[in-house]
Amino acid sequence: MSENTAEVKFLAGVKIVDLTQFEAGPSCTEALAWLGADVVKIENPKMGDPGRRLRPGQPDNDPYYFHVFNANKRSVTVNLKSPKGLDLVKDMIRQADVVIENFAPGAIERLGLSYDVVKAINPGIIYAQVKGFGEGSPYEKNLAFDMIAQAAGGTFSVTGEKDGPPTRPGFSLGDTGTGMLMAISILGALYKRRETGEGHRLQVAMQDAIMHYMRINFATQGLTGKAAERGGSKVPGINNAPMGLYPCAPGGPNDYVFIMTSRANPEHWDRLLKLVGREDLIGDARYATPADRVAREAEVDGIIAAWTKTRTKHDAMTAVGEAGIPAGAVLDTMELHNDVTFEERGIMQTMIHPVHKPFKMPAWPVRVDGKPARIKHSPVLGANTAEVLGEWLGMDAAGVAALKSEGVV
């Protein structure tokens, strides 16, 4: 498999002091790690990032959450509540290009690592912060998890059945979606810094970031003058049929195919009729225009479903796609996991870990000269303490041992 991947070194030499935890922050630094940055997680010596879900006295049988957000990073344990620990991190910050944190509001200041403090130590630092709600928002001091930010950022309101309640999108856009926007801004600041050496403070809030992913809903609102609606698996505002989910054999919970004919391509409808064996309806005035088909949407959907029900979703996707009509089977995580073509292309890679069992996971999906970045395992808590303190600060083994005996690292 390693022939399908390559080490990406775009950010080689970039040093990141990573004070983040859970997902919104770690997803950001992981993106930078995939590109070759030296991302050093600073972790509490006892438990580390709570995203590790270490449970004292119990087997650590749930490392997956940690793996997926912390590939290709290193881990240094530091007790930030000890004065020596804090000084150690300040020494690291002097050597760093970027510091990033996503603690609860006010926590980084209480730790003694506010922007003013850090900037005084290293005027060229890029200081990045991820919070739930923005500075100046009425909810500035509130805690947020992904679901809270998604509810307050609008995604629930546009997801779900037309006449049903708002619904949670089943993935963590509030966290990873926010982390990606911060990664972009950090990279912009790094690019500039390479020329000027200048530092900056970057701040993003999850609620604000989510609206970025909903710009199409805001655009629809601009046209209709009404709040963007939800429409089950139909797309409100697109007046065309057939479009949507169609049930497939053998009728399992995810046995559906999404088919989308285009208003701009009248031949899609004729091609689809031919495929489903209903050439008799080609040219039928009842279904001639997109408006006609929308008016008879239940009938139209029935015509298509009568055919899809006799095919598996994979067969339906292939046949409809080959007929030149966009189609996508609804795939679940196990089906994606088991599809070897993702591994063959390096999109899924297996993390070989010194402690935990091998774990196949999505890798950074952008290919560089044909190959995605190669995965390195998530770090064991504190495994890189001596190594990083040596490389970054020139500390020798005796120095690290002394700090360890004092409970600083």
Next chain:
Amino acid sequence: MSENTAEVKFLAGVKIVDLTQFEAGPSCTEALAWLGADVVKIENPKMGDPGRRLRPGQPDNDPYYFHVFNANKRSVTVNLKSPKGLDLVKDMIRQADVVIENFAPGAIERLGLSYDVVKAINPGIIYAQVKGFGEGSPYEKNLAFDMIAQAAGGTFSVTGEKDGPPTRPGFSLGDTGTGMLMAISILGALYKRRETGEGHRLQVAMQDAIMHYMRINFATQGLTGKAAERGGSKVPGINNAPMGLYPCAPGGPNDYVFIMTSRANPEHWDRLLKLVGREDLIGDARYATPADRVAREAEVDGIIAAWTKTRTKHDAMTAVGEAGIPAGAVLDTMELHNDVTFEERGIMQTMIHPVHKPFKMPAWPVRVDGKPARIKHSPVLGANTAEVLGEWLGMDAAGVAALKSEGVV
């Protein structure tokens, strides 16, 4: 409002030849434009980016889709099917740092701007491509729209009611989510290029990119050994109650609040009971542990809902949040639009356009030194042709006029 925003110049001087259309590509280049890159859209002189939705002979009353994905860019019209037009774009590519396209599979090669051709013109170019399915995927040649990629990338399978069909997340993660990952990789390549001058080919597929946003679902699968499930507005895999959506007054379609008590914080339940006036249940053995409350989830939800139904979602969010329990009202696009605090913070900005009416939209949400990047209007088709050809290629007005008279620009 301009005092709340600032021009961000991180990427000042970076020249991008932008051949993208609709959303997946334009969202990527827009991110770079917010950071100060000179993003020049190359558009067909007749219709431009189909995302403009220009309708010949009809008033262009739907510019919003175009606005939201094309802020802060410039537009140059070029007829790529004319030999002179193709040469002109090649001349621009010689001056550029990045070229990006998201045409249908095979189209860029047919245009005569394949990677090999472009690399020969400019060996230092970063050449970026966004497609629906990856090179080497069985669906490599298929067309994809956002919904198709989301179905095939897994998001439908984890969204919707537990016993209901898979459901479309109501926003365009397949497009913008992919664009963000490509922006990150382009910025990594630009950082390296500043040192070495080296060019690279970058490729991303929407189906692959979506899996990046579903890593938590893959992590859950790692733990359970089963495909990640959907659970309405509950989060499958988190065994705690109360957690979820609770109905609020006056009972409109989005009058709900998401409340999330934490397993790790047993006091959340007691605080919530106090808030809702049910101190009588504090310490009640029936609801003592997370497991007890999950076993009686309908009862527990009823206790909370009896209170939330008497409050608006805003009041409920405020009260629950102030009690130290994470909570988020379900806000719709109109409520977000009308909340002036987003404008005050520069998160929402109004695009003042020379042709279309002013439009308030989400701006790039990451603040630099306290201020988000200032919006500039989306370009009128071809409005910057003479200006860009002058700046980039040193062409004078007569040269541009000659090209115009020949139908090249």
